[in-house]
Amino acid sequence: MSSTMIPEKIPIGRFSMITRLTCKALRLYDETGLLSPAVKDRFTGYRYYQVSQIERGVMIRSLVDLGFPLAQIIEVLKAKEQGDDSTVAQLIQEQRKRVSAEIKRLQSIDHFLQRQQMEMFSMIVAEPTLKDIESLRVLSIRDKGTYEEVIPKLIGTLCQYFSSPQRGLEQVSITGPFMTIYHDGEYRESDADVEVAVPVTGRLPDQIPGITIRTMPGGRFASAIHKGPYQDAHESWGKLYEWTAKQGYEPKAPCRDNYLNDPDDVPEEELLTELLIPV
The missing domain is CATH 3.20.80.10 (Regulatory factor, effector binding domain)
Known part of the structure; x- marks a missing residue:
């Protein structure tokens, strides 16, 4: 019986599939130091990642899905690595406020569209x-x-x-x-x-x-x-x-x-x- 195993040296494309982060995003995270590849081929510049980096990649994907800006993602991960739960909680609360503001903005747009549909476009x-x-x-x-x-x-x-x-x-x-x-x-x-x-x-x-x-x-x-x-x-x-x-x-x-x-x-x-x- 054979089993498929993830190699320790993971090409950027496969790492992208595993973490659901695009290659473009991974290159950006490399430039910002958020998630740098374990190895870069000095001749081709090709990036390779390690199994131990998957957890960080998946967490970044989750924070992206929750709407965190890049700067806040960096802060959340840094605080989590330091075991600073209070800072993590504060950053989450700040994101909730941003989400609430966006909800209000979208509700306002929806209200305006409803008025258009009801032929009430003119104030x-x-x-x-x-x-x-x-x-x-x-x-x-x-x-x-x-x-x-x-x-x-x-x-x-x-x-x-x-x-x-x-x-x-x-x-x-x-x-x-x-x-x-x-x-x-x-x-x-x-x-x-x-x-x-x-x-x-x-x-x-x-x-x-x-x-x-x-x-x-x-x-x-x-x-x-x-x-x-x-x-x-x-x-x-x-x-x-x-x-x-x-x-x-x-x-x-x-x-x-x-x-x-x-x-x-x-x-x-x-x-x-x-x-x-x-x-």
Whole structure:
């Protein structure tokens, strides 16, 4: 009786079949030091691997399937070799956060495609207009990050202040909708400079920890009402910018938006957001 055995010196093609890593990927891992062949033929440059390297190759394949970027794969394997279970757990948790963010992005795409299928491609946006806005006394918080994370966080922080016993003693009332001010001159993926503010009246202290008390300047603005999910507002922003340019006005910064109703009270399709561009 004979049996087929894997030789100790495994050519790159066979090692690729065993680990389900492409030869192209194996060459990349060799260049980065993640998984170097045991032997390289000095004349042909051909790569050969050992049986003892199969486990590492299979683990790399698993991490690739789980969506880990190359840099994190290197960190995971290094931590595992050192028996650093806490670092491995932390890296896995970070990957879960990346996966959750990607799920949200894909759900947003799916939502948009459903609307197309239902012949709802066009956003519902009111006819733009010009309006003069007076200066406003506001409480505000400014931070950097992704729009999806920073804006709800800052709104939540302001809401916590208004529900605190301290606010009751100061007799502060909200006089208008929450708003977001976009301080960048461009769209930012991860480090957007965002301020959330709410107009108020009443007796305020000189300082509130973590919150700025200031007067927001007024002026003339191009305005339009976007109806629908917040993540779809870019189409309405585009229409408002086009309208502003056609009217002969030069859009200025920073633009802002006002949230006219509460996402806890109405479905996404009924959300109303006033888009404002200073001119």
